[in-house]
Amino acid sequence: MELCFPAVRCTLPSYSSRRRTVGRGIVRCGIAEPSGMPAPMGQKTKYNDGFFEKAFMSLFARKMEKFGSGKGDDGKMKWYDYDSFVEASKKVMQGRNRKQQQEVVREVLLSMLPPGAPAQFRKLFPPTKWAAEFNAALTVPFFHWLVGPSEVIEVEVNGVQQRSGVLIKKCRYLENSGCVGMCVNMCKLPTQDFFTNEFGLPLTMNPNFEDMSCEMVYGRVPPPFEEDPVSKQPCLRDLCSISNPSAPLCPKLQG
Numbered sequence: 397m398e399l400c401f402p403a404v405r406c407t408l409p410s411y412s413s414r415r416r417t418v419g420r421g422i423v424r425c426g427i428a429e430p431s432g433m434p435a436p437m438g439q440k441t442k443y444n445d446g447f448f449e450k451a452f453m454s455l456f457a458r459k460m461e462k463f464g465s466g467k468g469d470d471g472k473m474k475w476y477d478y479d480s481f482v483e484a485s486k487k488v489m490q491g492r493n494r495k496q497q498q499e500v501v502r503e504v505l506l507s508m509l510p511p512g513a514p515a516q517f518r519k520l521f522p523p524t525k526w527a528a529e530f531n532a533a534l535t536v537p538f539f540h541w542l543v544g545p546s547e548v549i550e551v552e553v554n555g556v557q558q559r560s561g562v563l564i565k566k567c568r569y570l571e572n573s574g575c576v577g578m579c580v581n582m583c584k585l586p587t588q589d590f591f592t593n594e595f596g597l598p599l600t601m602n603p604n605f606e607d608m609s610c611e612m613v614y615g616r617v618p619p620p621f622e623e624d625p626v627s628k629q630p631c632l633r634d635l636c637s638i639s640n641p642s643a644p645l646c647p648k649l650q651g
Contacts, residue, residue, distance in 0.1 A: 426540060434544055434566035437607055441544065441571060445478065449541035453481045459504040460484040482572045485582050486638075494581050494649060501586035506594070518596040527597055528553065528560035528615030535562050535612065543610070544568040553615040562612040570608050574635030577648020579603055580626050588618040605629060 426449060427433065428442040435441040445453070457476040461484045476484070488500050506514075521527035529548075536546050543564045551561035570579045584601045591599035591614075600616040603609075603626065621627050631639035631646045640647050 427545060441566065441568065443478065445541065450475060450477065452541050453478055456504070457481040457484040459507055460488050463488050463500045478568070478572060485573070485578060488582070489578065489648065497581040498586045498589065501582055502590060505590055514594045521595070521597055523597050523615065525556065525558050525560070525615065529558055531597060532560045532562050532614050542569060551613050553613065558615065560614040564610040564612070566608045567603065567610045570603065574632050575638065576605065576629050576631055576646040580649060584626065585621065592618060605632060
């Protein structure tokens with residue numbers, strides 16, 4: 397994984413939410429809700445982001461902003477919060493079709509890796525059950541800043557039961573953007589493609605637009621876009637600022 401730093405800071409408000417059980421794959425970090433869990437559907441979850449979370453947001457946002465504005469990086473460090481990170485993603489969407497948006501995310505991800513990293517990943521993590529389970533376990537603690545709390549779950553891959561699934565409780569990216577197109581074009585499809593084609597480890601992501609949860613399955617080959625249920629998903633009309641209520645499906649999924 398390209399963002400595996402050991403000193404990830406988890407800032408939790410109460411004992412009930414301070415739960416980090418690596419063996420069971422449960423990590424809840426940064427949630428500022430009294431329950432220690434994401435807010436109910438229709439409410440925006442409050443997070444208490446620490447230094448490392450903000451550093452990751454800023455790094456990603458600066459890369460995204462470069463494509464959104466067309467201007468090069470001036471070398472000055474600018475700090476972003478999560479809302480600013482989402483806004484930078486929205487700017488990337490403007491004037492680009494679905495495939496162009498995915499290509500931008502691919503370029504951003506590649507720009508964050510050292511030369512030869514994909515080839516090295518393929519050597520270290522061939523598409524085996526162990527590799528799939530190992531990457532699922534890594535995803536939970538190291539990507540909570542991006543997607544919120546999650547846990548490792550058992551899934552079926554090619555008829556075999558294995559713990560290579562990750563259940564995201566309520567995706568922070570979808571919750572903050574409220575946009576189906578951003579979820580699919582800027583997260584789901586490019587992430588699936590990056591792991592499957594660049595890293596050689598298949599990954600399928602299944603977002604649930606009813607409760608904003610998402611299931612990630614390492615080791616499972618993703619279906620073609622035309623056969624994926626998300627290709628028929630309408631806008632989240634009450635949540636998306638750029639939605640088209642009259643369209644049968646999200647306009648950002650076309651083209």
